[in-house]
Amino acid sequence: MADNNMVESRHPWKAWLYLAPALVLLAIFTVWPIINTIRMAFLENYSGLKAVGGATFKFGIGNFTKVIKYKKFVQCLKNTVLICFLTVPISTALALLISVALNSIKWFQKPLQTIFFLPYVTNSIAIGMVFAAMFNIVGSFYGTENQLIVTAGIINNVIQFFGGQPVNWINYGSSYAANIAVMTIYIVWNALPFKILILLGGLQSVNKQYYDAAKVDGTSKARIFGRITVPLLSPMIAYVVITGFIGGFKEYTSIVGIFGESMGPADDAKRLNTMVGFVYDSLSTNNQGRASAAALILFGLILVVTLLELYVSKKKVHY
Amino acid sequence: MSNITTMQEKNMQREVLRQRILGIAFKVLVYAFLLLMGVIVLFPFYWMINSSLKTLDEYRMSVPTFFPHAVMFSNYVDAFQTASLGRLFLNTMYVGLVSTILSLVITILSAFAFARLEFKGKNVLFAALLATMMIPGELFTITNYITVTNFHWTNTYTVLIVPFLVSIFYIYLLRQNFLQIPNELYLAAKVDGTSDFKYLCKVMIPLSLPTLISITILKMMGAWNSYIWPRLVANDANHRMITNGLRNAFTDTTGDVNYPVQMAAVAMVSFPLFLVFVFLRKYIMKGVSRSGIKG
Numbered sequence: 001m002a003d004n005n006m007v008e009s010r011h012p013w014k015a016w017l018y019l020a021p022a023l024v025l026l027a028i029f030t031v032w033p034i035i036n037t038i039r040m041a042f043l044e045n046y047s048g049l050k051a052v053g054g055a056t057f058k059f060g061i062g063n064f065t066k067v068i069k070y071k072k073f074v075q076c077l078k079n080t081v082l083i084c085f086l087t088v089p090i091s092t093a094l095a096l097l098i099s100v101a102l103n104s105i106k107w108f109q110k111p112l113q114t115i116f117f118l119p120y121v122t123n124s125i126a127i128g129m130v131f132a133a134m135f136n137i138v139g140s141f142y143g144t145e146n147q148l149i150v151t152a153g154i155i156n157n158v159i160q161f162f163g164g165q166p167v168n169w170i171n172y173g174s175s176y177a178a179n180i181a182v183m184t185i186y187i188v189w190n191a192l193p194f195k196i197l198i199l200l201g202g203l204q205s206v207n208k209q210y211y212d213a214a215k216v217d218g219t220s221k222a223r224i225f226g227r228i229t230v231p232l233l234s235p236m237i238a239y240v241v242i243t244g245f246i247g248g249f250k251e252y253t254s255i256v257g258i259f260g261e262s263m264g265p266a267d268d269a270k271r272l273n274t275m276v277g278f279v280y281d282s283l284s285t286n287n288q289g290r291a292s293a294a295a296l297i298l299f300g301l302i303l304v305v306t307l308l309e310l311y312v313s314k315k316k317v318h319y
Numbered sequence: 320m321s322n323i324t325t326m327q328e329k330n331m332q333r334e335v336l337r338q339r340i341l342g343i344a345f346k347v348l349v350y351a352f353l354l355l356m357g358v359i360v361l362f363p364f365y366w367m368i369n370s371s372l373k374t375l376d377e378y379r380m381s382v383p384t385f386f387p388h389a390v391m392f393s394n395y396v397d398a399f400q401t402a403s404l405g406r407l408f409l410n411t412m413y414v415g416l417v418s419t420i421l422s423l424v425i426t427i428l429s430a431f432a433f434a435r436l437e438f439k440g441k442n443v444l445f446a447a448l449l450a451t452m453m454i455p456g457e458l459f460t461i462t463n464y465i466t467v468t469n470f471h472w473t474n475t476y477t478v479l480i481v482p483f484l485v486s487i488f489y490i491y492l493l494r495q496n497f498l499q500i501p502n503e504l505y506l507a508a509k510v511d512g513t514s515d516f517k518y519l520c521k522v523m524i525p526l527s528l529p530t531l532i533s534i535t536i537l538k539m540m541g542a543w544n545s546y547i548w549p550r551l552v553a554n555d556a557n558h559r560m561i562t563n564g565l566r567n568a569f570t571d572t573t574g575d576v577n578y579p580v581q582m583a584a585v586a587m588v589s590f591p592l593f594l595v596f597v598f599l600r601k602y603i604m605k606g607v608s609r610s611g612i613k614g
Contacts, residue, residue: 015436019429
């Protein structure tokens with residue numbers, strides 16, 4: 001672009017005129033928040049309410065040390081990390097299998113492709129409520145453990161059809177493992193379309209010659225998958241894994257969709273709260289210092305995981 | 320001699336047959352897997368519609384029915400009233416439309432400056448803006464919440480529109496598109512004495528219409544699906560957005576939830592998205608494949 005053909009370059013102020021609306025808004029809603037959030041994170045026990053009242057706050061790392069010792073925060077961190085490490089590998093593997101399968105067929109490929117993209121264009125709160133209805137035990141939602149179960153829910157019906165025992169997935173008295181299982185299923189369902197879109201796009205741009213050569217050599221399908229498909233697709237796999245982790249660390253609304261704002265079953269609210277949920281909870285109780293510290297920790301985690309993955313993929317990814 | 324050849328031929332034929340059977344079996348397996356996954360993907364949508372048309376008694380039957388006995392379209396009327404979906408819909412459309420239009424104007428102007436105009440510090444500024452995309456939104460939300468409170472913007476439409484007007488990602492997307500438009504067109508326009516602004520309107524915008532449509536759809540979907548920020552700053556009846564209304568309308572009740580009506584509301588909220596999916600899918604896929612963001 002560095003050419004002297006830019007006639008308008010005699011009037012550089014014009015460019016700033018074009019940029020002005022964006023820059024003003026960015027200054028207020030992007031640049032200032034970065035500065036201010038970092039400032040609040042390092043002001044111990046900062047609270048907007050007290051600040052208005054004229055209180056001053058000591059500079060230090062107190063917010064961080066307090067947050068990481070806070071039991072609720074540790075629970076949120078555990079939930080977030082658990083959800084990430086369950087959903088990202090499962091959804092990536094499943095998306096890879098589906099993409100490879102889709103790429104290997106001709107008949108009915110387009111309709112299937114359309115079906116697999118459908119969950120992308122949904123409202124995660126709305127469909128979360130559908131998943132909740134599917135896993136719900138109707139009739140004892142607000143009741144006690146001993147209350148008679150009227151309907152076991154469609155998922156439990158399917159389990160019973162195949163001879164299994166019904167599970168209390170999300171209702172009163174449900175186990176943590178069952179809750180996490182439901183969240184994992186929902187988040188994987190939600191994450192598949194984007195991953196399939198990227199991976200299938202990658203597969204379709206792979207040079208067919210590699211496969212023809214493998215065919216001539218009589219290479220087995222499993223070997224082709226492991227030695228050709230996966231390495232050639234590795235940049236896209238790295239991409240969906242990284243974006244998957246970033247999205248996973250910011251998980252919040254899908255849990256609200258299933259459990260509502262209580263973020264947990266009726267007898268154990270906040271059990272499934274996440275890092276983002278913790279930030280908002282601190283915010284609504286006017287603990288901006290704590291919220292800022294938690295948000296910075298979240299940012300740090302995302303940064304570390306992303307850099308780590310970029311480092312690994314630089315070594316492993318075949319470009 | 321001839322015996323050996325026929326043996327070999329027979330073996331070859333058997334091998335070819337074996338390969339073909341294996342190939343067909345594999346194809347069947349692939350289709351079975353894809354169809355099974357397809358059913359799993361579609362099932363929640365089917366279940367939503369199926370449940371939304373049942374009576375509460377039928378919904379509660381211990382063995383669920385796969386088709387409603389009595390089709391209750393009245394659930395949709397009930398849901399529309401219970402959740403006051405009409406008002407929520409208007410609120411959301413207003414916020415969506417206004418923020419899309421303003422956002423498009425800002426994005427076009429900025430992308431044009433970054434793609435076609437020359438000024439000091441352009442590349443540094445652009446790189447700095449791209450770097451902010453790494454920061455999770457929650458970090459901004461904390462301070463923005465304080466800012467909008469100081470501006471006395473809470474419970475207004477402004478608070479739902481203004482803070483999210485600038486998207487670095489959209490600027491990036493459009494700039495890439497603008498850069499693909501050949502320089503010769505710009506120079507020819509200059510020779511003809513066309514002003515920058517006229518060139519932008521007459522040449523660049525029409526040529527990047529697909530990207531602009533992608534941005535419009537993603538922005539509208541963003542308004543439709545936004546939940547966290549509206550709940551924080553504008554959760555009164557006059558400004559409530561559709562997703563917040565949907566979640567609230569059925570969790571406020573302490574008694575037994577009328578699930579069929581709830582599912583009817585969910586279906587109505589999902590329906591416009593479904594229409595977008597059917598008619599504008601390729602634009603979404605185009606925008607999405609380069610971002611990894613939702614809405």
